[in-house]
Amino acid sequence: MKTISVIGLGNRGTEYMGFIKGFHSKKAKIVALCDIRQQALDDIAPIYKISEEMQFNSTKDFFSKGVISDALIITTQDASHFEITKAAIETGYKYILLEKPVSGVKDEYRLLRDMAEANGVILIICHVLRYSNYYSKIKEIIESGQIGDIVSINHTENVGYFHFAHSFVRGNWRDEFTSTPSILAKCCHDIDLISWFIDSPCVSVSSVGDVKYFRKENAPEGAAERCLGGCRAKNNCPYDAEAFYITDPFYKAKFIKHMKRTLTGKAKNSKQDIVDALKYGDYGKCVFLNDNNVCDHQLVTMKFENGAVAVLNLNGFSQKMFRECHIVGTKGELIGYGTKLKMNIFGGKSGTVWTGSPAISGHVEGDIRLISGFIKILCGERNDLKNVTTIDATVISHDIAVAAEISRKKGGEKVLLESI
Ligand SMILES: NC(=O)c1ccc[n+]([C@@H]2O[C@H](COP(=O)([O-])OP(=O)(O)OC[C@H]3O[C@@H](n4cnc5c(N)ncnc54)[C@H](O)[C@@H]3O)[C@@H](O)[C@H]2O)c1
Numbered sequence: 307m308k309t310i311s312v313i314g315l316g317n318r319g320t321e322y323m324g325f326i327k328g329f330h331s332k333k334a335k336i337v338a339l340c341d342i343r344q345q346a347l348d349d350i351a352p353i354y355k356i357s358e359e360m361q362f363n364s365t366k367d368f369f370s371k372g373v374i375s376d377a378l379i380i381t382t383q384d385a386s387h388f389e390i391t392k393a394a395i396e397t398g399y400k401y402i403l404l405e406k407p408v409s410g411v412k413d414e415y416r417l418l419r420d421m422a423e424a425n426g427v428i429l430i431i432c433h434v435l436r437y438s439n440y441y442s443k444i445k446e447i448i449e450s451g452q453i454g455d456i457v458s459i460n461h462t463e464n465v466g467y468f469h470f471a472h473s474f475v476r477g478n479w480r481d482e483f484t485s486t487p488s489i490l491a492k493c494c495h496d497i498d499l500i501s502w503f504i505d506s507p508c509v510s511v512s513s514v515g516d517v518k519y520f521r522k523e524n525a526p527e528g529a530a531e532r533c534l535g536g537c538r539a540k541n542n543c544p545y546d547a548e549a550f551y552i553t554d555p556f557y558k559a560k561f562i563k564h565m566k567r568t569l570t571g572k573a574k575n576s577k578q579d580i581v582d583a584l585k586y587g588d589y590g591k592c593v594f595l596n597d598n599n600v601c602d603h604q605l606v607t608m609k610f611e612n613g614a615v616a617v618l619n620l621n622g623f624s625q626k627m628f629r630e631c632h633i634v635g636t637k638g639e640l641i642g643y644g645t646k647l648k649m650n651i652f653g654g655k656s657g658t659v660w661t662g663s664p665a666i667s668g669h670v671e672g673d674i675r676l677i678s679g680f681i682k683i684l685c686g687e688r689n690d691l692k693n694v695t696t697i698d699a700t701v702i703s704h705d706i707a708v709a710a711e712i713s714r715k716k717g718g719e720k721v722l723l724e725s726i
Pocket of ligand 1: 364365382568
């Protein structure tokens with residue numbers, strides 16, 4: 307039985323723990339927990355029967371015990387990933403699963419790659435989409451040569467207006483200085499996929515984007531700092547927090563459990579807890595009068611050494627959350643919407659080559675398969691790391707995101723990857 311510790315008991319950490327308990331309980335178990343929130347420890351420790359000695363309120367206390375499990379999962383917020391992972395490698399952990407993004411600072415993520423290599427550490431980053439059936443199918447078709455050599459990729463990440471406002475205007479990823487720019491926080495997955503499909507070094511990048519809509523000058527007349535604080539514009543505002551989180555039947559139906567926990571900080575919460583969270587916390591603030599600064603739209607163009615080009619569109623304004631991708635090859639093309647993949651072979655067959663359920667395909671399925679893959683590697687059932695999202699692959703996507711930000715801040719100037 308392999309043992310695993312988890313640092314960061316929020317949405318991601320608890321989801322991964324659930325998969326380990328639910329699907330891999332014969333091979334691995336959670337033995338230690340660390341979170342700076344006592345509430346999180348109190349909520350989660352009983353579920354996994356973790357003794358008090360194996361619960362930690364700080365990473366300092368956790369690492370002071372030395373290596374206490376075979377593997378470590380790090381699912382804290384973005385800004386802490388570098389320091390915690392560095393401490394984990396220095397302490398002697400050999401199997402580490404780390405949430406993305408690793409860091410927005412190139413010297414930091416590159417240092418972790420070098421430290422992992424020097425210390426024989428398997429450091430896997432949670433680029434979950436690569437593990438889904440849908441994206442695995444795209445990769446398989448590309449590798450089979452059916453569509454020829456890739457000429458271009460046009461990929462759009464439609465974040466969804468609800469999700470964008472929740473996470474990138476009001477939530478944890480609204481400020482590039484406390485988290486990372488949205489092109490890294492949200493789209494490092496997309497850049498990773500594009501690089502994985504094209505499979506050639508990126509040579510140059512250019513990018514434009516900004517905060518177009520979620521700014522003070524766009525606040526409607528009568529807007530207040532808080533939706534529950536006397537806002538006179540709330541009835542016509544699609545971003546009204548009361549509708550988002552309490553009254554709108556559409557969101558009530560879609561209101562997934564973890565969002566309530568995000569709002570209230572509690573696993574079990576009452577309606578009053580949610581009202582209080584909107585009155586006093588981040589998620590009740592006006593989307594136009596907040597302190598957000600991450601781009602709500604951004605385009606990145608990339609040129610690769612093998613001649614292929616790609617355009618990534620980060621779009622914060624769609625009705626639905628979905629990624630669309632058009633991959634053009636010399637012999638055919640792939641057109642995908644996440645739940646459906648169509649292939650046209652020029653002068654040959656056309657048709658749907660893959661379909662999946664909207665509830666499970668993509669992210670959730672990728673999450674489940676990422677954990678299965680990690681457990682296999684940990685248990686020695688799998689030795690090759692082909693298509694596994696180790697830190698080396700992450701350095702590629704993070705370099706492209708960093709270059710995109712340099713370009714964007716210089717008004718879209720071309721940036722050579724070798725120059726960053
Ligand atoms: N792979 C993906 O597709 C994906 C999707 C969403 C989020 N993420 C990433 O996962 C990470 C976690 O996101 P989340 O939504 O679970 O966040 P969250 O805020 O729900 O959870 C983070 C937890 O870490 C704890 N924490 C923070 N700093 C800590 C520290 N120094 N030591 C110990 N505990 C600490 C917090 O108290 C909290 O319980 C983020 O970096 C996010 O960008 C990845």
